[in-house]
Amino acid sequence: MNTLFPIFVKLEQLQLLIVGGGYVGLEKLTAVLANAPAAPVTLVAPEIRAEIHALAAEHPTVKLVQAVYDPALLAGNDLVIVGTNDKAVNRQIQADCKARKILVNVADTPALCDFYLSSVVKKGDLKIAISTNGKSPTFAKRFREVLEAMLPDTLQETLDNLTTIRQQLTGDFQAKMDRLNEITSVLKR
Numbered sequence: 001m002n003t004l005f006p007i008f009v010k011l012e013q014l015q016l017l018i019v020g021g022g023y024v025g026l027e028k029l030t031a032v033l034a035n036a037p038a039a040p041v042t043l044v045a046p047e048i049r050a051e052i053h054a055l056a057a058e059h060p061t062v063k064l065v066q067a068v069y070d071p072a073l074l075a076g077n078d079l080v081i082v083g084t085n086d087k088a089v090n091r092q093i094q095a096d097c098k099a100r101k102i103l104v105n106v107a108d109t110p111a112l113c114d115f116y117l118s119s120v121v122k123k124g125d126l127k128i129a130i131s132t133n134g135k136s137p138t139f140a141k142r143f144r145e146v147l148e149a150m151l152p153d154t155l156q157e158t159l160d161n162l163t164t165i166r167q168q169l170t171g172d173f174q175a176k177m178d179r180l181n182e183i184t185s186v187l188k189r
């Protein structure tokens with residue numbers, strides 16, 4: 001059974017620390033910025049890939065710290081993503097986060113993660129997060145591609161129209177809900 005509970009997080013209002021500046025650090029930073037380009041992110045590692053430096057140059061809220069992990073770096077962070085190539089370091093960071101009640105993702109060890117990153121389908125304001133419960137990230141990626149190809153480009157127009165209707169509807173809560181359910185029922189056909 002997949003017991004993961006999906007939520008949509010406002011990263012602009014939170015402090016994220018990424019530990020590791022290799023391929024995994026790059027993959028996770030790219031995923032974060034693709035969704036939340038103005039998220040405050042600190043990435044720490046003694047060696048940081050050139051692509052990460054390029055991303056930081058484009059995103060003023062990204063701060064790079066060229067250093068080995070130190071627990072003092074956790075202060076003030078709400079979320080931590082760990083992706084160093086040293087399993088013992090990854091485990092230590094996870095323990096340090098748990099001691100401070102900071103939510104942590106250890107990219108190469110699902111059992112140590114408080115949360116997983118998901119594969120994200122985007123069409124205008126619509127966002128669909130996909131998880132396979134950690135069973136196959138590659139399936140999640142492929143299924144994202146399938147859904148992206150399926151969704152019409154007119155979707156944003158539909159959402160904009162529904163927003164206008166939502167704002168203009170009068171009556172009590174129940175009456176508004178009935179009307180919105182009626183209007184959107186065409187989507188089921």
Ligand SMILES: C[C@@]1(CC(=O)O)C2=NC(=C\c3[nH]c(c(CCC(=O)O)c3CC(=O)O)Cc3[nH]c(c(CC(=O)O)c3CCC(=O)O)/C=C3\N/C(=C\2)[C@@H](CCC(=O)O)[C@]3(C)CC(=O)O)/[C@H]1CCC(=O)O
Nearest residue numbers: 031107108110116117118119131132133134137138140141
């Ligand atoms: C969705 C996505 C989001 C993102 O990262 O942005 C994501 N992984 C993606 C891609 C991807 N990751 C890997 C491959 C190589 C092929 C393969 O292994 O399948 C590919 C495919 C590729 O890159 O093409 C390797 C890998 N990943 C994990 C492990 C460890 C393990 O399983 O033990 C290993 C082995 C490492 C090793 O062998 O050393 C673990 C996790 N990866 C997750 C998310 C979480 C579960 C999500 C879920 O519930 O499905 C979880 C548990 C934790 C986390 O990372 O949050 C993103 C697709 C984005 C997109 O394109 O849409």
Ligand SMILES: NC(=O)c1ccc[n+]([C@@H]2O[C@H](COP(=O)([O-])OP(=O)(O)OC[C@H]3O[C@@H](n4cnc5c(N)ncnc54)[C@H](O)[C@@H]3O)[C@@H](O)[C@H]2O)c1
Nearest residue numbers: 020021022023024045046047068069083084085089107108
């Ligand atoms: N979840 C995923 O999506 C996923 C995908 C591929 C690989 N992995 C796993 O993640 C790990 C990292 O892979 P990679 O390809 O990014 O490795 P990499 O060699 O490209 O990068 C490792 C990074 O960790 C940093 N580092 C090492 N010790 C550190 C320390 N004490 N403090 C801070 N930073 C430190 C290095 O400076 C470097 O930036 C591997 O164990 C790999 O198996 C996970």
